[in-house]
Amino acid sequence: MNKINLAEKYASFDETWSPRIIGETNGQLVKIAKARGEFVWHSHDNEDELFLVIKGRLVIEFREHRVELGPGEMCIVPKGVEHKPMADEETWILLIEPASTEHTGRTQSAITVAKEDQHWI
């Protein structure tokens, strides 16, 4: 029941594509990450994933289309849908997803951070 200031949380780390956990609500984790460059194609079998852009510009590629999100814009990726996030500049994203969500779904990549290694800040 305390205030969570997003800018302070983002200021506390530099790594890109490395989610930090900042809250939990009804079994969903609230995470923040810095995006830059290309993520990997992946999907989550059982989890929807909400992306909200706080700063910068995020492209989410789908197989048939893409969305471009600026600050104050969001997109919900339904379970099972392949997607690949990308950002040309450093972009701050807020994610909401179940605690069970694997970072890159079943795709293993050098970019993958095991959910056990995603820490609270």
Added chain:
Amino acid sequence: MNKINLAEKYASFDETWSPRIIGETNGQLVKIAKARGEFVWHSHDNEDELFLVIKGRLVIEFREHRVELGPGEMCIVPKGVEHKPMADEETWILLIEPASTEHTGRTQSAITVAKEDQHWI
């Protein structure tokens, strides 16, 4: 899998304390509302509730303390905890809560909007 632009959604209505639904993720509804004035003391027996301020300033009073949230600040109110949101100026808030959440918990008030009357925009 489309872009949801928060400012466009907020521009589509004027009423305060009247949540609109803009998304659904893992059984949670993403809602936006305009806050101004005092809400009522209430709690939700079974639902945590996430408040994120997009514009303006929201005070959430608890029985023992209060939090003041500006843009980019959030607070998660755990199930069962009494709270009363307030805003001196028109304030834009984003809420994430289960579909089962009653607007004012068990408290009935002139301000209450039944969940059946909270519409998608």
